[in-house]
Amino acid sequence: MSSEIYQPTSEQLQRWAELDELDKYASAGIMSEEEQEQRVTAYLDKNYYPNLLEKVRQKKQKVQRFLAHLEQREQLLVAVIEREAQASSTTNSSH
Numbered sequence: 815m816s817s818e819i820y821q822p823t824s825e826q827l828q829r830w831a832e833l834d835e836l837d838k839y840a841s842a843g844i845m846s847e848e849e850q851e852q853r854v855t856a857y858l859d860k861n862y863y864p865n866l867l868e869k870v871r872q873k874k875q876k877v878q879r880f881l882a883h884l885e886q887r888e889q890l891l892v893a894v895i896e897r898e899a900q901a902s903s904t905t906n907s908s909h
Contacts, residue, residue: 822830845853856862 856865859865
């Protein structure tokens, strides 16, 4: 193992600084000025909350329909499992 201390080059330091700058926005993302303006305008709109409520309700309906579909599939699978268990027990009891 070398006793020398690692010294990055100026190019490496610059690149690391650029990456650090990008990392600050990695989770939030950077909005363009146009997107920022659209969001502020939407927020200041008197219909912002009613529109948002409508979107939430639409999404809720979609999720409820999907949940109903899953519940039907669950019932079907339970019925198939019960039939197979019943058929298996009938076959085993006849032997």
